[in-house]
Amino acid sequence: MWEAIRANKRKSVFLAAAMFMLMVGLGFFIGVSLFPASMDIDVDGQTYSVPLFGGVLGALAACGVWALLTVTALFSGGAILMAASGARKIEKEDHPQLFNVVEEMTIASGLGSMPAVYIIDDPALNAFATGRDPQHAAVAITSGLLSRLSRDQLQGVIAHEMGHILNRDILFMQMLGVMAGAIVMISDLYVRGLFYSSGGGRRRSRSSSRGKGGQAQALLLVLGLVFAVLSPIFAQLIYLAASRRREYLADAQSAVLTRYPEGLASALELIEQDSQQLVRLNRNIAPMFICNPYKRGLSAAGLMRTHPPTAERIRILRTMAGAASFAEYQRASERIGAEVNVPASARAAEAGAPIRAAQAEAPRAEKHEQRKLQWRQATDALRGVNKFMFLTCACGLRLKLPPDFKKEKVTCPRCRRELALPVAALAAARSLGDTLERATPPSQPEPRREQPKAQETLSVKRQPGAWTSFRCPCGQVTNLPPGFQAPAVQCPQCKRSIRIDGAA
Amino acid sequence: MSILVVLIVLAVIVFGALAWLTGIYNGLVRLRNEVKNAWAQVDVQLKRRYDLIPNLIETVKGYAKHERETFEKITQARSAAMSAQGVAEQAKAETQLSQALGGLRLVVEAYPDLKANTNFLALQEELTSTENKIGFARQFYNDQVMQLNNKVQMFPSNIVAGMFGFKLEDFFELEEPEAREAPKVQF
Numbered sequence: 077m078w079e080a081i082r083a084n085k086r087k088s089v090f091l092a093a094a095m096f097m098l099m100v101g102l103g104f105f106i107g108v109s110l111f112p113a114s115m116d117i118d119v120d121g122q123t124y125s126v127p128l129f130g131g132v133l134g135a136l137a138a139c140g141v142w143a144l145l146t147v148t149a150l151f152s153g154g155a156i157l158m159a160a161s162g163a164r165k166i167e168k169e170d171h172p173q174l175f176n177v178v179e180e181m182t183i184a185s186g187l188g189s190m191p192a193v194y195i196i197d198d199p200a201l202n203a204f205a206t207g208r209d210p211q212h213a214a215v216a217i218t219s220g221l222l223s224r225l226s227r228d229q230l231q232g233v234i235a236h237e238m239g240h241i242l243n244r245d246i247l248f249m250q251m252l253g254v255m256a257g258a259i260v261m262i263s264d265l266y267v268r269g270l271f272y273s274s275g276g277g278r279r280r281s282r283s284s285s286r287g288k289g290g291q292a293q294a295l296l297l298v299l300g301l302v303f304a305v306l307s308p309i310f311a312q313l314i315y316l317a318a319s320r321r322r323e324y325l326a327d328a329q330s331a332v333l334t335r336y337p338e339g340l341a342s343a344l345e346l347i348e349q350d351s352q353q354l355v356r357l358n359r360n361i362a363p364m365f366i367c368n369p370y371k372r373g374l375s376a377a378g379l380m381r382t383h384p385p386t387a388e389r390i391r392i393l394r395t396m397a398g399a400a401s402f403a404e405y406q407r408a409s410e411r412i413g414a415e416v417n418v419p420a421s422a423r424a425a426e427a428g429a430p431i432r433a434a435q436a437e438a439p440r441a442e443k444h445e446q447r448k449l450q451w452r453q454a455t456d457a458l459r460g461v462n463k464f465m466f467l468t469c470a471c472g473l474r475l476k477l478p479p480d481f482k483k484e485k486v487t488c489p490r491c492r493r494e495l496a497l498p499v500a501a502l503a504a505a506r507s508l509g510d511t512l513e514r515a516t517p518p519s520q521p522e523p524r525r526e527q528p529k530a531q532e533t534l535s536v537k538r539q540p541g542a543w544t545s546f547r548c549p550c551g552q553v554t555n556l557p558p559g560f561q562a563p564a565v566q567c568p569q570c571k572r573s574i575r576i577d578g579a580a
Numbered sequence: 581m582s583i584l585v586v587l588i589v590l591a592v593i594v595f596g597a598l599a600w601l602t603g604i605y606n607g608l609v610r611l612r613n614e615v616k617n618a619w620a621q622v623d624v625q626l627k628r629r630y631d632l633i634p635n636l637i638e639t640v641k642g643y644a645k646h647e648r649e650t651f652e653k654i655t656q657a658r659s660a661a662m663s664a665q666g667v668a669e670q671a672k673a674e675t676q677l678s679q680a681l682g683g684l685r686l687v688v689e690a691y692p693d694l695k696a697n698t699n700f701l702a703l704q705e706e707l708t709s710t711e712n713k714i715g716f717a718r719q720f721y722n723d724q725v726m727q728l729n730n731k732v733q734m735f736p737s738n739i740v741a742g743m744f745g746f747k748l749e750d751f752f753e754l755e756e757p758e759a760r761e762a763p764k765v766q767f
Contacts, residue, residue, distance in 0.1 A: 172702065176709035183621060184716035186724075227708070335719070 088248055091318045095255045095311060099142060100135045102259060102307045106266050107134015109300030142258040149254045150208055158206065163194035163216040164461040171195070171457035174222060177230050178215060181238045184333045191215050191241060195222065197458050201347040205237035206246055213241045220350075223447075223454035225343055232330055232340030239329025245322045252318055256311040263304035270301065320384050327389055328405035335400040341393035348386040388412075467555070469493060535575035548572060604740045611728040615749050618721035619667070622752060625713040626661070626674065632710060633658050633681075636703050640684065643694040647687045654680040667750035674714075675754045681707070718752050725749045 107130040149156070158165075168175040175193055182190040187210050194216035196202075201221040207213030215237045225233065240246055331337040395408035456466075456476070463479040471491035486495050536546045536556075544556040550570035564575050637651050657680040661673035694700055729748050732741040740746075 172705055173709075176705065176712075180709060180712045180716050183625070183713050184719060186618070186720045231712075333716075 087321070088318065091314055092248075092252060092255075095252060095259075095314050098307050098310055098314070099138050099255060099259050099262075102262055102303055103135040103138025104131040105134070105296070105300040105303040106262065107131045107137070109297040110134070138258070138262055141262060142255060145254045145258050145261075146251065149250055158194055158214065158216065161196055161204075161216065162198070163196045164458065165192055165194050165214075166457055166461055170460040171222070171453060173227065173453070174217065174230065174457070177227070177234050180231065181234045181333060184235070185238050185242055187238075187242070191238075195219055195454070195457055195461065201350045203233050203237060205240045206250070207241065208247050208250065209244070210241055213246065215241075219454045219458055221347070222457075223451040224346060225450075228334075228336060228339040229343035229346070230339075231334050232336065232338075233343050235330035235333040236326045236340055238333060239326035240322065242329060243322065243325055245326065249315075249319060249322070252315050256308075256315045259311040260308045263308050266304045267301070270297075323384050323389065324392075324405075324409070327393060328402050331393060331396060331400045331405060332402060337393040337396045337400065341390045344386050344390050344393075348390075465497075467495060467497070469495060535577055537577045546574075548574065601740060604737045605744065608728070608731055608737065608741055608744070608746050611724065611731060612746065615721070615724045615728050618717070618724045619752075622714065622717040622721050625710060625717050626670075629677075629707070629710045629714065630658055630662055632703065632707055636684070636700075636707060639697070639700050639703055640688060640694060643691045643697070644687055647684075650680075650683050650687050654684060656680075667752050671752055671754055678711070678754070718754075722751050722753075725751055 110130060166175070171193075174195075178193050179190055189211050191205070191207065191210070191213035192215075194214055196216055196218045198218040199220040200218055201224060203215065203217040203221055205213060205215045215234060217233070221233070222230070327340060330340045334340070391412050392405065392409045395411050396404050397408075398404065459466075459476055465477045465479070465481070467475040467477060467486070469475060469488040469491065471488060471493065473488055473490045475486065475488065475495070477486065477497070481497075484497055486497060487493070488495055536544060538544045538556065538560075544560070545553060547553050548567040548570060550567060550572070552567050552569035554565060554567065554574075556565070556576070560576070562576065564573055566573055633654060637654065640647070641651065654677070657673070657677040661670070661677045664670040664673040688694055688700075728746075731737045732746050732748055
C-alpha cells in the first residue's frame with residue numbers, strides 16, 4: 077500500500093510544481109502590471125535599485141495568500157469541506173449498518189483509527205472522503221446513495237473512499253485544491269479590481285508622468301490581464317488531471333480490500349444511471365466524490381471532467397477475474413484497453429487473494445420491502461442527527477416529531493390514539509445542553525416527572541395508559557411506552573438500574 | 581599509512597555490515613509486532629461474536645422454542661471456540677461455530693415473525709458485521725504473516741532470523757471453502 081503512495085509521488089510532485097509555478101507566475105505578472113518595474117530604495121544614505129520590484133512583490137503576495145489558505149485548510153479543512161457540502165456527523169446508533177461497514181473497511185485496511193462518518197442530506201447519489209491524514213479522516217455519503225445501496229455495494233463504495241485515505245490522496249488533493257483556490261481568488265480580485273477602477277486614477281497619473289514608460293506599462297497590464305484570465309483555467313485542468321489519476325488506484329484498492337470488485341462496479345453503475353445532481357455542489361469539492369458529481373454541462377465530459385469515465389471504471393472492475401489484487405486490476409485494464417498505471421511496486425507487493433462470492437440478497441419479492449426499509453433507515457439517521465424525537469405508538473407506528481414540536485399531545489395517524497408526549501425528552505431535544513434541574517424541576521408535582529432520588533435506588537412512578545419519561549442523573553432521557561410492564565429498567569448510558577413503580 | 585587506510589576500510593565495512601544487520605533485524609521485529617497486533621484485532625472480533633451469540637439465541641428462542649438441537653450445537657461450538665489455543669486450533673473451532681450459526685440462519689427462515697422483529701434485525705446486522713470484521717481482520721493478519729514468513733525464509737534476512745530465533749507464523753485459514761464466504765442467507 078505504501079509503495080503505491082511512493083510511486084505516485086513523482087508525478088504528483090510534478091503536477092504540484094506546475095501549479096505552484098502558475099501561481100507564482102500569476103502573482104509576478106499582476107505585480108509587474110500594478111507597480112513600477114524597478115524601485116529605488118534608500119538604505120543608510122545609499123540608493124539601491126531593485127529590479128522587477130513589482131513582480132517580486134506580486135509573487136510574494138501570492139505565496140502569502142496561498143500559505144494562509146493552506147494553514148487554514150490543514151487545521152480545519154475537513155470541517156470546512158463538510159460544512160460546505162452540508163454533511164452531518166453520525167454515531168453508531170443513527171445508522172448501524174453504515175457505521176459497521178466503515179469499521180469493517182478500517183479493519184481490512186489495517187488503519188489504526190476509524191474515520192468519522194457523515195451523511196449528506198441529498199437525494200443525489202454520491203460519496204466522498206476528506207481529512208489531512210488517516211487520523212483526521214472522514215467519509216461522507218449522501219442519504220440518497222445510502223438508501224439505494226446493498227451491503228456489498230456500500231462496502232465497495234466505502235472501500236474506495238478508504239483507498240483515497242490510504243493513498244494520502246485527500247491531503248494532496250486538498251493542497252492542490254487550496255492552491256487552485258488561491259489562484260482563482262487572486263485573479264478574481266485582480267480582474268474585478270481593474271474592472272471597477274476602469275483605467276484607475278493611479279495608473280493614469282503614472283503613465284502621464286512617465287510618457288514613454290506608459291506604453292510598456294500598458295503592455296504589461298494586458299499581459300497581466302491575460303495571465304489572470306487564463307491561469308484559473310489551467311489550475312483547474314492540472315487539478316482535474318491529478319484527480320482523475322487517483323480514481324483508478326482507489327478503485328483497485330477497493331477491490332483489494334473487499335475482495336469483491338462487483339460491489340463497487342454495481343454501485344458505480346447505479347450512480348451513473350442516476351440523473352440527479354447534488355444540490356450543494358462546489359467545484360473544489362467535486363473531484364473528491366466517488367463519481368463525477370456534474371451530471372450536465374462542460375464538467376460532465378472531456379478534459380474538464382473530474383473523474384475517468386465511469387463506464388470504463390465499471391468495465392475494468394468487471395473484467396477482473398480470479399484474484400483481487402493490484403496486478404489483476406492492471407491486467408484487467410489492459411484487457412479492455414484502458415490507460416491505467418498502477419504503480420509497479422504496488423502490483424508486486426500484493427499476492428492475489430481469491431475474489432469472494434456475493435452476500436446473498438433478499439429474494440426479488442422482498443426487494444421492494446428492503447428498499448423501503450433502507451430508505452427509512454437513511455432518513456431516520458438524518459432525523460436522529462437533527463434532534464428529531466421518535467415516539468413509538470402502541471399500534472407499532474413510529475412517529476417522528478421535529479425538535480420544534482410544541483404541543484403536549486399528538487394523535488397517532490394510524491390508530492387515532494392520543495399520545496401524551498414524553499415531556500422530558502421533548503425538552504431535552506428542544507434545548508440541547510439543558511441542565512438536569514431545568515428539564516425536571518423536583519418541585520413540580522407532575523406525575524410524568526422524575527421522582528426525587530433516594531440514596532442509591534432511583535425509582536419512577538407511572539401513570540397507567542400514558543407515556544412515562546424521565547431523565548437519569550447521567551442525562552440520558554428514557555421513555556416508557558404505555559404497555560411497559562417490567563419492574564425495573566437499566567439506563568442505556570450509565571447502566572444504572574431504575575425501579576419502576578406501578579400506578580399508585 | 582597504508583595500515584591506517586586498511587583499518588579505516590575495515591572499520592567502514594564492519595560498520596556498514598552492522599548497520600545493514602540492524603536494519604534487517606528491526607524490520608523483522610516490526611513485522612513480528614504487526615503480526616501480533618493483527619492477531620489481537622482478529623481476537624477482538626472473535627470475542628465480539630462470542631458475546632453476541634447468547635443474545636441472539638435468547639431472541640430466537642422466544643419465537644422458535646423447538647429448535648433445541650440447533651441452539652445446543654451453537655452453544656457447544658461457542659465454548660469450544662472460546663477455549664481453543666493457538667491459531668490452527670482456533671481456525672478449526674471457528675469453522676465449526678460458523679457452520680452451527682449457518683444452521684441457525686436456516687431455522688430463522690421458517691419464522692416470519694422473528695424476521696420482522698426489530699431487535700432481531702439489529703442483532704442480525706451486528707452478527708453479519710462482526711463476521712465480516714472477522715473476515716477482514718483475518719485477511720489483514722494473513723497479509724502480515726505472509727510478509728513476515730517471506731522475510732524469515734528468504735535470503736539474506738533468513739540468516740538474521742535464524743540467529744535471533746524468528747519463527748514462521750501460522751496463517752489463519754478457515755478450512756471449509758463455504759466458511760470463507762460470507763453467509764449465503766440474508767434475512
